[in-house]
Amino acid sequence: MDKNLKAVIAKKVERTMNNLVKNNMMAFYVESKDEVVNKVAELINEGETVAVGGSVTLEETGVLEHLRSGRYNFLDRYEEGLTRNQVEEIFRKSFFADTYLTSTNAITEDGELYNVDGNGNRVAAMIYGPKSVIVVAGINKIVKNTDEAIERVRRIAAPANTIRLNKNTPCAKTGYCVDCRTEDRICCSYTVFRQQRQKDRIKVILVGESLGY
């Protein structure tokens, strides 16, 4: 990448990290997705109960595979053969996890996390329950403010997720949100994480690459 462009991105990342810290979240930066597993391993103790929110980023960075290594008691919502009831049971048990891992739909330069959920299990666990929350996100998720975060979800994250999940929604066909009223709608709960009451409970690992949606 051009060094001047790199410098601009570095400033944006620095601004975002400083504001995450001001909002009582920890912020880390790693250059590439290959460094994510090591950083995650530093933040979780062996033997801990861990759970995850639905995330392409966790898969792309090898975090899911790491959680299945046997080091942790992983409440694996993706385990083969689980019934819908068993998956929902894992969602509920996840509230008692030591560490919850997820990505985020957007991070503002003001140090906010913006997420839109269908079931709500992911944002609920991010808000309360697990003792620690680790958020892994590529720098493509950084936006200027909440207005841009909303647009990002409407134009990128939600349409891409509906295609991934094989949903019958207008955005899966057009690539943008029309605020549908379909049964398959995945946008049900809208959340902004600003200054956190419990300092350092949320730890954000920013990765200097484009990851997830």
Ligand code: SF4
């Ligand atoms: S509200 Fe409907 S159309 Fe809009 S992004 Fe969500 S699922 Fe797609």
